[in-house]
Amino acid sequence: MHRKVMIIAGEASGDARAAGLVRAVKRQRPDIRFFGIGGDQLRAEGVDTLVDSRVMAVVGLFEVLAHFPTIYGALQLMRRKLREERPDLLILVDYPDFNLRLAKTAKELGIKVLYYISPQIWAWRQERVHRIRELVDHMAVVFPFEEPFYRNAGVPVTFVGHPLVEEVHSSFDHIGACRAFGLDPARKVLGLFPGSRRSEIKRLLPVLLDAAAQLHTKHPDLQFILPRASTLSEADLAPHFAGRNVPVTVVPGRAYDVMAACDAIVSASGTATLEIALMRTPLVVIYKIAPLSYRIMSRMVKVNHIALCNIVAGARIAPELIQHDAKADRIADEAESLLYDTMRNAQMRERLSLVREKLGAAGASDNVARVVLQMLDIPTPR
Known part of the structure; x- marks a missing residue:
């Protein structure tokens, strides 16, 4: 039967x-x-x-x-x-x-x-x-x-x-991943990971693109890449790019290869933070929902961190910009530090190894x- x-x-x-x-x-x-x-x-x-x-x-x-x-x-x-x-x-x-x-x-x-x-x-x-x-x-x-x-x-x-322990990997190293997406491996790459839900895109993509615009003005050589989740269409993203003159390479799927290409990432809170940590790519985590939703939920939360990578590690490895702190200038400052402070970047990569240790074998x-x-x-x- x-x-x-x-x-x-x-x-x-x-x-x-x-x-x-x-x-x-x-x-x-x-x-x-x-x-x-x-x-x-x-x-x-x-x-x-x-x-x-x-x-x-x-x-x-x-x-x-x-x-x-x-x-x-x-x-x-x-x-x-x-x-x-x-x-x-x-x-x-x-x-x-x-x-x-x-x-x-x-x-x-x-x-x-x-x-x-x-x-x-x-x-x-x-x-x-x-x-x-x-x-x-x-x-x-x-x-x-x-x-x-x-x-x-x-x-x-x-x-x-x-x-994720067995799933998260890329077939490319950093240089190969950059070349696969038409990026210059000699220039810094910042990943923009706005989430997989339409509601996240609506709340987070505009502020991510505003932060990217600030960074692009200050660092014209900086490259931006964004993996589009399978739950989203081009039409879900397109309205937020209108009127914003930021050169972003948008890739359908292939999130792990995108992570390999990045020197740092700004990511929505969620499973992606765990995946990025397993790839040992330094990250900034942002979280923003409707104000009333946040006021209600913040009274119920029983953990010290909001990002899964930090919860698993039991430590604030990745900075978290939550609700009113998830502003373009704050995001740009944190991302700039991770991109251009070589020592901080290397230290975070080392500390992210703790996440894989805690999750155990495949x-x-x-x-x-x-x-x-x-x-x-x-x-x-x-």
Whole structure:
């Protein structure tokens, strides 16, 4: 009997993690059918994506409200598919507010639920762990500090390692990467990483480009490069370049090769900060959401850092410019220091090695695939 699995990846980073999981499962059981929500990477693995993740990717309380009809429509469709298809397993990847609602439907139908890539409940709204205990059969977590958190709360959990450890690499060195994108390796390169969600682009790309304009005026030889996430189109970026005379090389995808080309990067907070850290490229992290969203969320946050690379390291390795501090002149100053202060650049590269150490060995996709097969009652090789 062919097994059916619904998988939900509502954002670009989740699409990549989910694709690695599906690939690892299909190496052992190519007959398993996957369907659900995802993007280009899940589709490339043969997953039937009933909703494209790019319409789901928003951040901030009020930004989510603005997209509520689209997101609610996707939730209702997935609930209906759970009832009609009765998959053998529901796999949820991050995206907690949506996914926990879907988990409730699965629980009512007696469908097993695996949650891969935990919500950051250790950072804020920790009370959600009680809901997870009620709705989720197993957590597959990617940070070592998450395992004791869930175990102490009575939630079945496996630390599978972080998939980025095996995924983050470039086939180029710095010089080769520069040449691949038509950049001069003898001149400094600054990466602009505004995020993968349209709401992030709206808030962060204008201020990034204003900072780039200031730097371009002061350092005419400085080169700029921006990787466009798979969840975004050219049309999402184009309006923000209008009227700004800054020469930026925009590259569809290929984020890791772009990181290799950069002497420093200014990045939106999120998974990208972890990826950049694993590439050991010095970075400045910026974070900005709707003012009221920020006031509410800042009261709930339980961690000392907002950037994942700093949270994993347990130290403020990368500077963080949050909300009103994420201004063009502050961004330009921090980026300029990282680009032209050779000692600071080298010291940050050295300290970023700590992130890889903390995340442990490779093999996350195979480890979580083993959990999937066990939950499907399929024997796995030892």
